[in-house]
Amino acid sequence: MSELRFEDVTVRYGTGRRALKAVDGVSLTVPPGQVVGLVGESGSGKSTLARAAVGLAPVAAGRVLLDGDDVNRRPARGTSRAVQMVFQDPYASLDPRMRVGDSVAEAIPRGALTGSQGRGAEVARLFGLVGLDAGHVHSRPAELSGGQRQRVALARALAGRPEVVVADEITSALDVSVQGTVLNLVRDLQRQMRLGTLFISHNLAVVRYVSDIIAVMYLGRIVECGPAHEVLAAPQHPYTRELLAAAPHRDGYVRDDVPGQTGAAVTDVEPPDPHHVPAGCRFHPRCPVGPLVLPGRAECLTLDPSAGAAERVHSTACHFAVGASVPTSTPT
Known part of the structure; x- marks a missing residue:
């Protein structure tokens, strides 16, 4: 089991005045054998951070480490990659011309098995592991349902012999009736294989179902991170409370009993332009307990929390937040 660590990671797109920091100085740890749920609305930088973990997004500053080694050093061709990613759209991540069994076999590291018979047996084993009939190995992606394609994508990721799996919004493209089945599969696989997992979603109701740790991301930064049960029971950041209040409860209705929730809403306020990040606290233009609602909290306008x-x-x-003192330092 291995630990995946993001150390002050920044991902920047563009240059000059229109440069965009999609991820801005993020530090986050995925402990061995645990699931870290990364949650936030669209545009918060979650998927960019995931892509940085597998070398698909340029890291402008900071490091992504697996047990202290840089994960973005290109591995030798045909060898296993320690961090594997499962993408949001399973159809787009699979070659439509290839049989799905061949797609999974292609991800098996060279030299791990000998002969086509050995690789075929490994593909059948992986299909069984993700709950697919071995007969599906001869199917093409278009012949499978969305849930089946996502299972193939999981099997392909596991074929690479990863130490950490990054799952990026893997249920958002699925029907609601299929989402629960895939989530149960992810949880069962993680328990069996004890892989570290970074599970990304915009839906806090989904994240809380599978996660040991929850990290909340807003406008390129982590704004709250802690054990899942603690974050859900006593969320400290107003944005976390907003996400929790908007998450469907078991009866299908949103919650109105979130700890610390004031009743004020930010639903009518558009997120800021990420090219022009607000000064001070990035959330203050939308914060239901911020300076636009409580004028006495003027420090939120100028001081970075x-x-x-x-x-x-x-x-x-x-x-x-709890443990904070009112800042008196020079504005940044």
């Missing part, structure tokens, strides 16, 4: 996040409960990037 990330500076003292490590000293607060859940490392929360909020001036008024």
